[in-house]
Every structure is written in C-alpha cells, then in structure tokens.
Amino acid sequence: MLRTDKLVFEYIRRDEEGNVEGITRAVDNVNLDVKPGEFIAILGHNGSGKSTLAKHFNALLYPTEGEVFVDGMNTEDDSHLWDIRQEAGMVFQNPDNQIIGQVVEEDVGFGPENMGVPTQEIWERVEESLKTVGMLQFRKSSPNHLSGGQKQRVSIAGVIAMHPKCIIFDEPTAMLDPNGRKEVIRAARALNQVENITIILITHYMEEVIYADRVFVMDKGHVEMTGTPREIFSQVDRLKELRLGVPQVTLLAHELKKAGLPLPDGVLTREEFVEELKKIKR
Template sequence: MSIIRTEDLTYQYKVLSDEEGEEREVLKKALRGLSLSVRPGEFIAILGRNGSGKSTLAKHINALLMPTGGTVWIEGMNTSDEERLWDIRSTAGMVFQNPDNQIVATVVEEDVGFGPENVGIPTEEIWERVEKSLKAVGMTAYAKSAPHRLSGGQKQRVAIAGVMAMKPKCIVFDESTAMLDPVGRREVLTTMRELNEQEHITVLLITHYMEEAALAGRILIMDQGQLVMDGTPREVFTQSEKLKALGLSVPQATRLADELRAAGLALPAGICREEELAEELALLYRKKKEALP
C-alpha cells in the first residue's frame, strides 16, 4: 500500500485583486490535478521553482490544507476525514524552514515531549519516546539544554526529534535546510538519511539545493501546480536543458562531469554526486595509466 497517495489533487484559493481601483475576487490554482503515489521507505526530493506548489502539496500531506478537488490518502486515511486528523498528523510529520518558529519549550527534552504530551500519551512512555527520538537525531547530550543556545542545525534536529516522538511513518521536510550554514545542513541531511535507512521512515525533502536532491532515491519536479518529472536522480539530472526551462539546475558534480565528457573524457552519463564523480575519475585515471606501456 502507498503511504501517500493523491488523486487528481487540486487546490484553489481566492485572492482579492485590485484592478484600476476595482476590487474583485480572483481564483488562483496552486495545485492542478496532481496524482502521486509514494511507497513506504522511499527517500524523495521535491524540486520546483518558487510558487510551483511544493509547499502547498506538503501541507496537504499533513492535513494542514484540505483539497478543494481530488483526494489525499495517508496510509489509506482520507485527509478530509476530520475524525482521523490526529492519526494523519502523527503518521505524517512535518519540519519547516525556520528552526526558531518550531520550538516551544525552554528545555530541549520538554520540547521533544510536547507533541506526545498533547495527545495524552502516558508520562512513562513520553520519556521513553523523548529519549529514543533524541538518540535518533544525535542530540541526547543536549536533553537538558536551552534550545536558544543551540546552533541552527541543532535546533532543526530538535524539531525533527519532536516530530519523531509522535512515531511518524513519514516526515516532510519543507526547505528545512534553507536557513542553515553548511555544517548545519550536513547534520540535518545526515539525520534524514539515518532516519530513512535505520528507522525506515519515508522522507519527502523539499529543497532548492540540487546537491541535496542528488542524495534522494527519487526526484519529483513540480511546475505550475503539476507534477512534470518523476525519476531517479540519474534520470532527472541527465536532462539539464529541461531542468533549466523549469527554473532549476543540476548539481555542480553533474555540470563538471558533463563538461569533462564533452572535452573527451569517457565518463558515464548521469553522475550527480561528488563522491561518484571522484570515484569515476580515479577509475578512469588508473585505467589509462595501466594502459601505458
């Protein structure tokens, strides 16, 4: 069964438009008939230019928004079913962009326990969950710290632990690395991969960094409220012209590999990670060297 499934998902909203002093309501479509299926355990990156509907889609997965057309199912639960709202939100958690807007308590462990406490989990179990969640994000040593003393990456990891404490099966990261410095970004990315690989949590990562998307197993690309590309990083990043037309780009490793290939080096197509390129180049270099008399 899919963990996330949308069928013909549409979302429109009204805005007030002021044309020549005359105000009138205009309908805007943020999502236009989007159908999508995510299998449990996938690591998916969602790319798309500003305003393409990525965040609107994310908010539907967490039932923060309800479709105005079509349907969204999370583990078979229809997000329009109000009675299942809390089940849906604890199945599909969400981490936002600004770490400072997501922390509510003055001590890290209390912040992490806030979610489960709110839904009436017994105290004993809350502490178990807090401990396990902090361990999963590598923040156990900071359990008693004040969140405002942490770095951006650490705060984001606390926010992730808070989501983990709800025992979600899926986490949506809505540009959760955008405000972080390079080390903070790496910390959060490593945490995401570990949760995916070790805890089998389905990860949806919305990002503008192509290098981050290259780490995913599957990339979805949105444009004007629709899904326009769906494939592995290799399949997606070999289409640099199409990506450019969609306001996107390719990772620097891909660009460098493409340029080297154009200059005559026999590199395979579809390289998208730094390590991959370094390995291929080293391999090529040794092969050529051995071929020498």
C-alpha cells in the same frame, strides 16, 4: 503510504474590499503514490507549488478537487484528522518558528503530551528521539543557546517522538550553514534507513537529493519530471529551463562531456566522477 488522486488546489485572490479578483491554481492535477519506507525528494522553483502540495500530506490544507490519502485515510475525513497528523509529521524551514519549549526535552515532549501519552512513556520517547538525532547531551539546554542545525534537529526529534510513519521536510536546511545542513540531511537519511520512516524532502539544494529513491520535479503546480536522481540530473538543460540546477559535480561532468570527454550523463558524486575519469585515462 501517501497517495494523491487528481489533486487540485486553488487559492482565491481577493482585493482590499474582499472581492474576488481571480483564482490561482497552486496544485494542478497531481497524482502521486509514495510507498512506505521510500525517500522522496521534491524539487521546483519558488512558487511551483511544492509547499502547498506538502501541506496536503498532513491535512493542513484540503484539496479543492481530488483526494489525498495518508496510510489509506482520506484527509478530508475529520474523524481521522489527529491520526493523520500523528502519522505524517512535518518539519519546516525556520527552526525558530517551531520550537516552543524552554528546555529541549520539554519541547520534544510537547507532541506526545498532546496525544495523551502516559508520562513515563513520554520521557522514554523523548530520550529515544533525542538519541536518534544525536542531541541527547543537550536535553537540559535551552533551545536559544543551540545553533541552527541543532535547533532543527530538536524540531525533528519533536516529530519523531510522535512516532510518525512519514516525515515531510519543507526546506529544512534553507537557513543553515554547511555543517548544519549536513547534520539535518544525515538525520533524515538515518531515519529512513534505520527506522524505515518514509521521507519527503523538499529542497532547493541539488546536492541533498542524490540519495533519494525518487525525485519529483514540480513546475506550475504539476509534476513535470519523475525519476531516480540519476535520471533527473542527466537532463541538465531541462532542469535549467525549470529554474533549477544540478549538483556542481554533475554540471562539471556535463560541461566536460560537451567539450569532448566521453563521460556518461548524470554523474552524481565526486567518487563516481573520479572513477569515470580514471576509466577514460586507461
């Protein structure tokens, strides 16, 4: 679905007069291959290159070196630009920056309208996407009167209405309260499991990635670790070095193990944790 081949992206830094000061390599030789229907999470500290990488997936940025393919199309091939943007949708951090309509349903219809979808079908798509994210009862509301989590779900509906094969979430929950976070993550998981849409989730919240099929950890522009959530979160100390953490339950299990309880590495959920402790007790 998504493939990068020796992807490199460099920013040119300039001083006030516009002279070149230096070059920053934001993405450094990244090779990824994401299969259709996968749920991928990308972790990494601030400035590790996650967002820059993500912007290559729908041709918002072009590689300095190497190539990016979306569903077999090279992102540098201009003739595919609109196909790529339609197939790989993006949801950003701040819901207020992505909503343009005065009414929820108009906002959701904006994408398909720009693609030249016939009017009747636009309304069908709007209804279906709002239903998917559980926002249908708000279709006539003004986005200004929604909570952060609801606005973010409207943004997601706007992307779904374009019938993408892949959605890239760039820290979609950073500005939300716990409930809003849950709503958005639930919507992302449902899209993956029910609609079989490929999901790329970039986040700083370790709890949100435990359901991913694979996790990529980025550092200094390259992929530092790859694996299932369990494999990744087994390496508590390594993650700390990369300025990251693990879910609180995982950390608690890790600490208890260090204190002498025979617990396995990479305990991800509360249920698992309680089960493991029960085993020890017996």
